[in-house]
Amino acid sequence: QKEVEQDPGPLSVPEGAIVSLNCTYSNSAFQYFMWYRQYSRKGPELLMYTYSSGNKEDGRFTAQVDKSSKYISLFIRDSQPSDSATYLCAMSATQGGKLIFGQGTELSVKP
Amino acid sequence: GAVVSQHPSWVICKSGTSVKIECRSLDFQATTMFWYRQFPKQSLMLMATSNEGSKATYEQGVEKDKFLINHASLTLSTLTVTSAHPEDSSFYICSASAGGPGNEQFFGPGTRLTVL
Numbered sequence: 001q002k003e004v005e006q007d008p009g010p011l012s013v014p015e016g017a018i019v020s021l022n023c024t025y026s027n028s029a030f031q032y033f034m035w036y037r038q039y040s041r042k043g044p045e046l047l048m049y050t051y052s053s054g055n056k057e058d059g060r061f062t063a064q065v066d067k068s069s070k071y072i073s074l075f076i077r078d079s080q081p082s083d084s085a086t087y088l089c090a091m092s093a094t095q096g097g098k099l100i101f102g103q104g105t106e107l108s109v110k111p
Numbered sequence: 112g113a114v115v116s117q118h119p120s121w122v123i124c125k126s127g128t129s130v131k132i133e134c135r136s137l138d139f140q141a142t143t144m145f146w147y148r149q150f151p152k153q154s155l156m157l158m159a160t161s162n163e164g165s166k167a168t169y170e171q172g173v174e175k176d177k178f179l180i181n182h183a184s185l186t187l188s189t190l191t192v193t194s195a196h197p198e199d200s201s202f203y204i205c206s207a208s209a210g211g212p213g214n215e216q217f218f219g220p221g222t223r224l225t226v227l
Contacts, residue, residue, distance in 0.1 A: 006154075008152070034215070036218075041223065042220055042221060043115075043117075043204050043206075043218035043219050043220045043221045044155070044204070044218045045218070046215055046216075046217065046218075049215055088154060096143065096208050096210060098157060098160065099145075099155075099157065099216060101154040101156075102154060103153065103154045104152075104153075104154055106152075
């Protein structure tokens with residue numbers, strides 16, 4: 001079993017839809033949770049960074065962490081074609097420590 | 112802020128040759144740099160972690176004599192793929208951490224290596 005599981009998709013939604021992306025994990029030591037966006041043939045770009053459980057909102061993006069369920073989510077409101085990319089969840093047990101990535105979910109937002 | 116560059120962005124080389132990839136933090140001092148490789152439609156796999164002035168720590172299964180990492184300064188780390196073979200063809204991505212409040216890693220744009 002992988003430490004971090006993420007549905008690879010692909011996920012296709014119409015413009016304006018609310019997108020829900022999720023990851024589950026098995027290591028209860030993880031405390032730092034991140035979401036990255038990666039465009040094709042580019043490096044990942046940090047979108048959201050959350051410590052421990054709770055919600056964090058930044059513009060159209062909301063990150064949720066439920067440590068009791070070992071489940072994290074990223075919601076994208078009013079999705080745009082420019083949001084089309086691969087979204088990677090990542091987590092670590094220590095601050096600045098080794099990141100464990102999910103497989104990434106390929107998202108396509110259709111105009 | 113927090114810009115990380117990589118050079119070259121892509122490289123093609125012959126089997127048996129060595130290739131050096133540079134990773135630079137442009138606007139901050141990176142206490143730690145990480146090297147990843149990524150195969151098509153797969154996630155990032157950590158290869159090694161390097162701290163400035165120290166030997167790199169390699170992940171299990173990564174040959175340290177094949178993938179030489181040098182972190183000579185707080186803004187530069189290099190990865191040299193020695194005696195490259197076609198199976199080394201991949202997307203290599205570095206990241207850098209300044210050790211700030213969240214110790215976030217900021218990623219470079221990646222280097223696509225093709226070994227013929």
